[in-house]
Amino acid sequence: MNVTGSYYDLGVGEPIKDFILRDSGDEIAFDIQHSDGYYYTVNIKRHQGTLFKGTAISQPDGETATLTCRVFEDIEEGIMVIAGSGWRYAFKPDNYRWHVELQRE
Structure with missing residues (x-):
């Protein structure tokens, strides 16, 4: 599945890289090269209904x-x-608010 999208915080769009949808949409993973100089790997899993929880690991500091x-x-x-x-x-x-928009190509 080809997907394009952007991650937003502070109104600045950052391209989403390596988007993966697993387990019938119950798990989502993607990478972000953020303008703050860090690279983030995001993994979220469905907790209940539309609610997802997970982690973001920054590189190079981990x-x-x-x-x-x-x-x-x-x-x-x-x-x-x-x-x-x-x-x-x-x-x-x-606590930082964040937003991602994805659209299938």
């Missing part, structure tokens, strides 16, 4: 963020939206 999001999909249009409500690091009190 820090892990805990993620919470909702995944919405329009199969007929080939569109998926991931609305991230949580991106938290254990050593920081901050």
Whole structure:
């Protein structure tokens, strides 16, 4: 399946790389080369309904963020939206909101 998309935070779109959809859509993985200079590998799994939870691992330092999001999909249009409500690091009190838009080519 060919998919294109972008990751957004602070209104800046970052290209999604190596998108993988597994287990009938219950698991999603992708990579982001972020403008902050880090490369992130994101893995999320369905927790309940549209609620997904997972992790983002940054490179080169290997820090892990805990993620919470909702995944919405329009199969007929080939569109998926991931609305991230949580991106938290254990050593920081901050929570970052994030957003991903994907569209089948």
